[in-house]
Amino acid sequence: MNNIKKVLYIYSEIFFTDRFVLGLVIAGITFLDFKTGFFGVLTLVSAYLFHSFVFDRFGIIEPHYFYNPLLVGLSIGAHYPLTLPILFLALLAGILTIILTIVLGHALRQIFGLSALSLPFVIVSLTVYMILPIFSKQMTLYSFQPENYISFHLPLGLGGYFQSLAGIFFSTDPWAGACIALALLYHSRIILLLSLIGYYSGFFYYEFMDSRYLTLVSNPNLFNLVLTAVAAGGVYLVPSAQTYLVTVIISLLTYLVLAGCESFLGLFNLPVLTLPFNLVLLCLIYYLRLIPSKLKIYTFHNTPEENLDFFLNFATRFRTDLPSFSLPFSGSWFVSQAFDDDITHKGLWKYGVDFVMVNDQNEQWVGNPKLLDSYLAYAKPVFAPAAGTIVLVVNDIADNAIGSVNRENNWGNSVIIYVIAGYYIKISHLKKGSITSKVGAVVERGEIIAACGNSGYSPCPHIHIQAMSGLEDNSPTLEFRFEQAVASGGRFYHKWNPQKGQRVAALVPTTKKKKIFELLLKDSFDYLVSVKKNGVQLVEKRERIEVEMDPSGAVYMRNGKSRLYFDLVNNFFRFYRYAGPKNNILRYLFLAMPSYPVSDERIWWKDQLPIGIGFKVWWSGLILFLTSFYRNFARNESRLSVLDNYNFESSGSAYLLRWLIDSFECSVKIHREKFIDSIRIL
Amino acid sequence: MKKIYEKPILIKQTMGMINKFQSGFNDQGMTEIDGVKIKDIVEKFGSPVFVFSERELRKTIRSYVQAFKAYYPNVVFAWSYKTNYLGAICSILHSEGCLAEVVSEFEYQKAKRLGVPGHKIIFNGPCKRSEILEVAAADGAMINIDHFDEIFRLEEIAAKRNKKIDVGLRINLDSGVYPQWSRFGFNLENGQALTMVKRLVKNKKLNLVGVHCHMGTFMLSTKAYQISAEKLLQFAATLKEEYKITLEYINLGGGFPSRNRLKGIYLPPDFSVPPVQDFAKMIGQTLHEKTNPHYMPTVYFESGRAVVDDSGYLITSIVGSKRLVDGKKAYILDAGVNLMVTPQWYDIPVKVGVDFKGPVEDSILYGPLCMNIDVIRDFVRLPPLSAGTPLIFHPVGAYCVTFWMQFIEYRPNIILITENNEIEVIRRKETLDDVIGNEQVPERLKKFKL
Known part of the structure; x- marks a missing residue:
C-alpha cells in the first residue's frame, strides 16, 4: 500500500508535492489516452528495474528520482504509435533518463547547489524526437508546429488555461485540465492562484503586445508559465502580495524565454517541452541563493500554505532577525x-x-x-x-x-x-x-x-x-533581545525587550525538570486519548508517540504520519514545527504546550500558535490563503502559566482581524518519566 | 514628685585604661520597637512579652536571597523550623519563598498543617520513625538519610509501595571546623558515604538525588562553607562519572551567625560576625568554580538563627532590686532562663525601656525562677532602675520561642508588629487550662482531705 502511494507521488511530484489525491488525478489523466499512460508506466518500470538492479535496492521508491522517466514515457506515448521498435526505444529512454537524472542532479548540486528539475526529461525527450526520423523512415512524424494546435473556447480564456494544465501531461483535453484545477483547489489554493497568475500573465501580455506571434492563447506550451509561477511563488518564496507581483514578472520573463525556445526549436521541428521552465527556474533559484531576501524559503513543507504558516510563526515567535x-x-x-x-x-x-x-x-x-x-x-x-x-x-x-x-x-x-x-x-x-x-x-x-x-x-x-x-x-x-528573562510579575520572555524601570532576572535552571524535557531518540510514550462532547464519550483509543530524527538532524515526535519538531536550547523547550495531517494527537500537544521554560519558578508567558494549529483544521487552509495577502489577517495568542511543579495551564484565543473566532483552555500535567501525565482541553 | 531614695555608690575610676567599646551606657533608652511604644505594648499585653518585627524579618530574608542569587542563580532557602516554629513566623518566611526544613514527626506535621506541600519539605534529623517516613515518602518530601537503619526502613517502604523513593544522603566531612559534627550522617573521608551510594545503586529501591551537609552553628568564618561546598561538588562529580547519578541538589545546611554576642569572643558582633554579603561572595564563588552552565544543581541553605534572630525582641520588666553582699546591684526580672535558654552561650544585649541619665554601675540580672541557675546576664552596666521599668533583650528571635520551658511561670504573649506598624497576637499567653490541659489526675487521688 505504501508503495502504491509512493508511485502516485511520482505523478504529483511534477507539482513539487507528495499528495495522494493529486497524484491519483494526474495518473488518471495520463490514462485518458491509454497509449500515453501506458508508455509512462513503461518507462517508469524500466527506470526502476535498472536503478534497483544497479544499486541493489529493490523495494525502495524515491518519487523525485522517477518523475523524469515518467515524463519521458508520456512524451513518447503522446505522439508516437505503439509499435515494437518504439516500445523498445521507450524502455531504453527510461533507463537513459534515470542515469541522466542522477548524474546531472549530482553535477548540478556539486557545482551550483542546484537540482536537475526536469532537465533530464527535456534532454532525453528531445534526443528521442531527433533520432526517431533516423530509425523509422516510414513513420509519419508528429509535427510540433503551431498550426496543429487545437483550441477550445471558454469564457475568460479558461479554455486555454485548462488546456495548459492538461498539456503538462501531454493531454489536450481541457476537461482533464479542469480536473487538475479542481485537484489543485483541493490541495492548495495558493498553488491554484499561482497557476492562474502564471497563465494569465502570458495571456494579458499577449493581448497587450498585440503580437503577430501566431501562437494564440491556446498554445499548450504556456504550461511552462504555470509551472514557473507555481515553483517561484509557492515553493521557493514565501507567499505574499510582493511574491505574487514577483511571480507576474517571472511569468512574463518565462514567456519571453518560451517564445525564444519555440522559435529556435521550431526550426528543427522539436517541441519546447519544459525547457523554458527549467531555464528560468534554475536561474531564479541560483539568483535567490546569492541575494539576501526576506521572502526566501529555507524549510520546505508540502504546500505553500504550510510554508507561509511556518515562516510567519517561526519569525514571530523566535525573532531570529535580532541578535x-x-x-x-x-x-x-x-x-x-x-x-x-x-x-x-x-x-x-x-x-x-x-x-x-x-x-x-x-x-x-x-x-x-x-x-x-x-x-x-x-x-x-x-x-x-x-x-x-x-x-x-x-x-x-x-x-x-x-x-x-x-x-x-x-x-x-x-x-x-x-x-x-x-x-x-x-x-x-x-x-x-x-x-x-x-x-x-x-x-x-x-x-x-x-x-x-x-x-x-x-x-x-x-x-x-x-x-x-x-x-x-x-x-x-x-x-538586540535578552534570552530567557523573567521580569517583574513573574512574566517569562523568551526574547525580552528591556524596559526601563523593570526588575529582571535570568530564568533559573533546574536539574530535576530538565530530565523530563531531555527527550532522546527511541524514547516512546503510550497515551490514552479520549474525546468527550457534552460529557458523552465519543472516542477512546491508545496512541503511541515516538522520538525520531530526520535526515537533517532535527528531532521530532512522530505519531502516524504527523511529525512535531522540538528542541531544548538554553533551558527553553519548544515545539517549532508541525508537519503532516492535522487530525492527530500531536496537534493537541502543540496546542496545549507550544513552549516550556524549564525551571521550577512560578512564571507565566505568552506564545503564538501557527494558524494550522490554532484555528480549526477545515478552514485553516483558506485562512492561510487570505493571510498571504495581509499578514495580520489571522492571529493566535496563547497564555501559559505554571501552577506548581508539574501542573500548568494554558489558554488561547484565535482572532481574524479584530474578531475573536475561537478560544480554548487546557490544563496540563507533566510527568517524571512519561513526559506528559495528562492534558485536558476544553 | 517624691524621689525614691537610692543609697549612694562608689565607682572606682580607672584612668589610663582605654575602653574601646564605650565606657558608659548609651543614655538613650529604647522606647519603641518599629514605631510602637514599649509602654503601650506592656500596658496591653502585659510583661514579659515577645515582640517580632515582620518588616525586619522580611528585610533580612530578602537580603539573604538577593546576596546569594547575585553569585549563583539556583539558590533556595529553607526555613529551619526548630529555630522558630511559630505559625505566623513560618508563614511569613514561606510567603517569601522559603521551603520548610523539619527534623521530626511533630515539625513535619506542623509544616503540613500550615499548608506547606509535601515536596517543599526538607526532612532531616536522626530520629525518623517508619510511620512518618511513610508519610514523607508518599508526599515526595526531600528526605536526607542520617544512618543505615533509616535506609532499611525506607527500602521497606519503597518495596511496600512498589515505587522508588527519591532520597538524599547526609554527609559529614572535615571542613576545618572544630568540633567536627561526626555524629550526623555518613562520613565522606573514610568512604562511608560512597559505600552507602553503592548500596543504594545496587538495591535499586531508593533514588539518590541530593547530598546534605550541615557542619556547624554560628560559623564565624566563610572558609568552612567553601570547603564543604567544594568537597560535596567533587563527590557529585565522582557520582556522575562512576555511577551515572546526576544529583539534583546540594544542601549546605545552615549555621550562619547573627548579631548576637557569643561568650568567649573578644570582639563585639559588629567586628567578629562576617556580614551575609561575605558568605554569599565566598560561597557563591566556590559554587561557580565547581559547577558549569550545563550543570547547576539547586543549592539549599537551611538558615535559622541568621534570618530570625534580629527580628525578635523580649520585653521584660523589673520586679524588684536588691544589693548583693559584694556590693553589686541585682535586678529581678519577670523573664528568665525559662524564656531564654541561650544566655548559657550568649551575652544577649539588653536595653533600658525608658530614657535615663546619670552614671551606670555593674549589675546582675536574675530571672523569676526560684533556682540558682536563673541568671540572664551576670555583668551589665545599668543606671539605677526602679521596679516596673521595662528592659528589652534583643536579638532573641532564634530558639527562644521553641527551646523554652513551661516552668514555674506561664509562657507569655507573643505579638507581631506588621509592616503597617499594627500589632497582631500570634501566640496568646498561657492560662492554667493550657498548662494542666493534658494532665489526667486519677479519680482516687482527687478527693483528699487536708
Whole structure:
C-alpha cells in the first residue's frame, strides 16, 4: 500500500508535492489516452528495474528520482504509435533518463547547489524526437508546429488555461485540465492562484503586445508559465502580495524565454517541452541563493500554505532577525536605562542597557550612600552573555568615588566579546582588575568574566551592555533581545525587550525538570486519548508517540504520519514545527504546550500558535490563503502559566482581524518519566 | 514628685585604661520597637512579652536571597523550623519563598498543617520513625538519610509501595571546623558515604538525588562553607562519572551567625560576625568554580538563627532590686532562663525601656525562677532602675520561642508588629487550662482531705 502511494507521488511530484489525491488525478489523466499512460508506466518500470538492479535496492521508491522517466514515457506515448521498435526505444529512454537524472542532479548540486528539475526529461525527450526520423523512415512524424494546435473556447480564456494544465501531461483535453484545477483547489489554493497568475500573465501580455506571434492563447506550451509561477511563488518564496507581483514578472520573463525556445526549436521541428521552465527556474533559484531576501524559503513543507504558516510563526515567535543573548548577571537586577533613553543611550549608542541592583525600597545602597562599598551592585560578578572570543580588555581604570565621573575614559574598564553569530558585545564600567580573561580567550555562555564596578562615565555602580557590528568606539549599536528573562510579575520572555524601570532576572535552571524535557531518540510514550462532547464519550483509543530524527538532524515526535519538531536550547523547550495531517494527537500537544521554560519558578508567558494549529483544521487552509495577502489577517495568542511543579495551564484565543473566532483552555500535567501525565482541553 | 531614695555608690575610676567599646551606657533608652511604644505594648499585653518585627524579618530574608542569587542563580532557602516554629513566623518566611526544613514527626506535621506541600519539605534529623517516613515518602518530601537503619526502613517502604523513593544522603566531612559534627550522617573521608551510594545503586529501591551537609552553628568564618561546598561538588562529580547519578541538589545546611554576642569572643558582633554579603561572595564563588552552565544543581541553605534572630525582641520588666553582699546591684526580672535558654552561650544585649541619665554601675540580672541557675546576664552596666521599668533583650528571635520551658511561670504573649506598624497576637499567653490541659489526675487521688 505504501508503495502504491509512493508511485502516485511520482505523478504529483511534477507539482513539487507528495499528495495522494493529486497524484491519483494526474495518473488518471495520463490514462485518458491509454497509449500515453501506458508508455509512462513503461518507462517508469524500466527506470526502476535498472536503478534497483544497479544499486541493489529493490523495494525502495524515491518519487523525485522517477518523475523524469515518467515524463519521458508520456512524451513518447503522446505522439508516437505503439509499435515494437518504439516500445523498445521507450524502455531504453527510461533507463537513459534515470542515469541522466542522477548524474546531472549530482553535477548540478556539486557545482551550483542546484537540482536537475526536469532537465533530464527535456534532454532525453528531445534526443528521442531527433533520432526517431533516423530509425523509422516510414513513420509519419508528429509535427510540433503551431498550426496543429487545437483550441477550445471558454469564457475568460479558461479554455486555454485548462488546456495548459492538461498539456503538462501531454493531454489536450481541457476537461482533464479542469480536473487538475479542481485537484489543485483541493490541495492548495495558493498553488491554484499561482497557476492562474502564471497563465494569465502570458495571456494579458499577449493581448497587450498585440503580437503577430501566431501562437494564440491556446498554445499548450504556456504550461511552462504555470509551472514557473507555481515553483517561484509557492515553493521557493514565501507567499505574499510582493511574491505574487514577483511571480507576474517571472511569468512574463518565462514567456519571453518560451517564445525564444519555440522559435529556435521550431526550426528543427522539436517541441519546447519544459525547457523554458527549467531555464528560468534554475536561474531564479541560483539568483535567490546569492541575494539576501526576506521572502526566501529555507524549510520546505508540502504546500505553500504550510510554508507561509511556518515562516510567519517561526519569525514571530523566535525573532531570529535580532541578535539575542543572556543577561550578564545572576539574581534580580533593575533596568536603569534602556534603548533610546534620556541620559546617554542616544544616536549611535541607542541600543545600550544599564542595570543596577536595588533593595525592596528601590535604593541602590545599604548603609552609607556616599561609600562605594555600600552599593549593592558593586563587585557583583558579571557573566558572559554568549559564547565567543574576547577581543578587547581594558582593566586598569580606577573606580570612581560616588558622585564623580571619569570623562576621559568614559567606557571605563570594558570587555568586548566577539560572538560566534557574527557581532560584538561590549560590557563596560567594570571594576578595576576584575576581568579575569585575556584577549583571545574563548569564553562559554555563563562564565564569570568580570565584576561590576564604577569606572568611566559612571556616577554609581552599574553594568552597561550593548551589541555592536564592529569593534571601534563609534561602531553603531545593534538592537538586540535578552534570552530567557523573567521580569517583574513573574512574566517569562523568551526574547525580552528591556524596559526601563523593570526588575529582571535570568530564568533559573533546574536539574530535576530538565530530565523530563531531555527527550532522546527511541524514547516512546503510550497515551490514552479520549474525546468527550457534552460529557458523552465519543472516542477512546491508545496512541503511541515516538522520538525520531530526520535526515537533517532535527528531532521530532512522530505519531502516524504527523511529525512535531522540538528542541531544548538554553533551558527553553519548544515545539517549532508541525508537519503532516492535522487530525492527530500531536496537534493537541502543540496546542496545549507550544513552549516550556524549564525551571521550577512560578512564571507565566505568552506564545503564538501557527494558524494550522490554532484555528480549526477545515478552514485553516483558506485562512492561510487570505493571510498571504495581509499578514495580520489571522492571529493566535496563547497564555501559559505554571501552577506548581508539574501542573500548568494554558489558554488561547484565535482572532481574524479584530474578531475573536475561537478560544480554548487546557490544563496540563507533566510527568517524571512519561513526559506528559495528562492534558485536558476544553 | 517624691524621689525614691537610692543609697549612694562608689565607682572606682580607672584612668589610663582605654575602653574601646564605650565606657558608659548609651543614655538613650529604647522606647519603641518599629514605631510602637514599649509602654503601650506592656500596658496591653502585659510583661514579659515577645515582640517580632515582620518588616525586619522580611528585610533580612530578602537580603539573604538577593546576596546569594547575585553569585549563583539556583539558590533556595529553607526555613529551619526548630529555630522558630511559630505559625505566623513560618508563614511569613514561606510567603517569601522559603521551603520548610523539619527534623521530626511533630515539625513535619506542623509544616503540613500550615499548608506547606509535601515536596517543599526538607526532612532531616536522626530520629525518623517508619510511620512518618511513610508519610514523607508518599508526599515526595526531600528526605536526607542520617544512618543505615533509616535506609532499611525506607527500602521497606519503597518495596511496600512498589515505587522508588527519591532520597538524599547526609554527609559529614572535615571542613576545618572544630568540633567536627561526626555524629550526623555518613562520613565522606573514610568512604562511608560512597559505600552507602553503592548500596543504594545496587538495591535499586531508593533514588539518590541530593547530598546534605550541615557542619556547624554560628560559623564565624566563610572558609568552612567553601570547603564543604567544594568537597560535596567533587563527590557529585565522582557520582556522575562512576555511577551515572546526576544529583539534583546540594544542601549546605545552615549555621550562619547573627548579631548576637557569643561568650568567649573578644570582639563585639559588629567586628567578629562576617556580614551575609561575605558568605554569599565566598560561597557563591566556590559554587561557580565547581559547577558549569550545563550543570547547576539547586543549592539549599537551611538558615535559622541568621534570618530570625534580629527580628525578635523580649520585653521584660523589673520586679524588684536588691544589693548583693559584694556590693553589686541585682535586678529581678519577670523573664528568665525559662524564656531564654541561650544566655548559657550568649551575652544577649539588653536595653533600658525608658530614657535615663546619670552614671551606670555593674549589675546582675536574675530571672523569676526560684533556682540558682536563673541568671540572664551576670555583668551589665545599668543606671539605677526602679521596679516596673521595662528592659528589652534583643536579638532573641532564634530558639527562644521553641527551646523554652513551661516552668514555674506561664509562657507569655507573643505579638507581631506588621509592616503597617499594627500589632497582631500570634501566640496568646498561657492560662492554667493550657498548662494542666493534658494532665489526667486519677479519680482516687482527687478527693483528699487536708
